[in-house]
Amino acid sequence: MSDSILDRANKGILGLKPYEPGKPIEETQKELGIQNIIKLASNENPLGISPKALNVISTQKDLNRYPDGNATNFKQKVSEEEGIKTSMITVGNGSNDLIEFVSKCFLSEGDNAIYSQHGFAIYPLAIKSTGASAIKAKAKNWEHDLSLMKELIDKNTKVIFLASPNNPTGTVLESKKIEKFLEDIPSNVAVFVDQAYFEYLEEEKHKVSFNLVENYKNLIISRSFSKAHGLAALRLGYAVSSEEIAEFLNRVRQPFNTNSLALAAGIKAIEDKDHISSSIEINKSGLKKAEEAFNSLGFEYIDSYGNFISFDSQQDSDLSFDFFLKKGIILRSLKVYEMPNHLRVSIGLEEEMNAFIETLHDYKKALDAG
Ligand SMILES: Cc1ncc(COP(=O)(O)O)c(C=O)c1O
Structure with a gap:
């Protein structure tokens, strides 16, 4: 009996890695010392819970x-x-x-x-x-x-x-x-x-x-x-x-x-029903805004039917993820999904989408400047 308790675990889980959720707001606030963090990382409803x-x-x-x-x-x-x-x-x-x-x-x-x-x-x-x-x-x-x-x-x-x-x-x-x-x-x-x-x-x-x-x-x-x-x-x-x-x-x-x-x-x-339809409306206009920004800046994206959209950030997504994070915007890197350059943006409120798009412009400038 020389094997350890871990060697005796269900074999199916030996090669697994825990699911990594979107970076939490509080942790990011502490890490970066920024108060106004915008989380567009976990496909949540930006309008919140129904009253x-x-x-x-x-x-x-x-x-x-x-x-x-x-x-x-x-x-x-x-x-x-x-x-x-x-x-x-x-x-x-x-x-x-x-x-x-x-x-x-x-x-x-x-x-x-x-x-x-x-x-x-x-x-x-x-x-x-x-x-x-x-x-x-x-x-x-x-x-x-x-x-x-x-x-x-x-x-x-x-x-x-x-x-x-x-x-x-x-x-x-x-x-x-x-x-x-x-x-x-x-x-x-x-x-x-x-x-x-x-x-x-x-x-x-x-x-x-x-x-x-x-x-x-x-x-x-x-x-x-x-x-x-x-x-x-x-x-x-x-x-x-x-x-x-x-x-x-x-x-x-x-x-x-x-x-x-x-x-x-x-x-x-x-x-x-009102809350659901408002949520859908916000999503629709946010998606449209994101698509327009991707089109005008030349980022390829995948047409989305959900409350998020994934785009090719034109470089390793660890780097692009960090760029947005430092500006207080949490996105999701899609490396684990075999999409090494893609980032996923959850659709937020109008002001959150504006902040994302402004940062996307800065990101494009930084990319172009090499
Ligand atoms: C495709 C898909 N299925 C299931 C879930 C799980 O959602 P929940 O467990 O919150 O209902 C998610 C969450 O993001 C998802 O994207």
């Missing part, structure tokens, strides 16, 4: 009691809003939780799951932590390549992760293409369609309907309250699937994975 959701949080009582482990009222609200049965819903502590449930349910050593190059970083972490292999399908023009993903399926493939819109590329898949994909692949491979940025989609052809779950028993669709609903700190998301899969997902769910404050706020956030 109605905030109000209900302050009125919550019985915080000494465990939350409703079945999230009854929240599921009821989602069910009415979306026209689906409550038994098809699984709640998550953020939609990240659901990625883990699906991985835990279907994967173990010897299995594999497929995700796209430049796909959301949590997929390979969740897959590998089960001991399964994560198969990365090369992307095509930054987009998920569904034909390649289909070709990569073998007898050990149990799950395929698709994100639409995808983070950090912002690319989207047409619902029809996802349906065709479901038609073409074996029905015993689970397909997880991650729709964390669903509310920002404008065109019907991009919206994957929950109704598809009726026809495709291997389909799981997730939604998040961290983006357009502005509840990132509270951690709330849900998945819609067949009742049978939902029952499986609930087997691995901690009984109190979502807390009372998040569940109550989630209901109000769904009701507060």
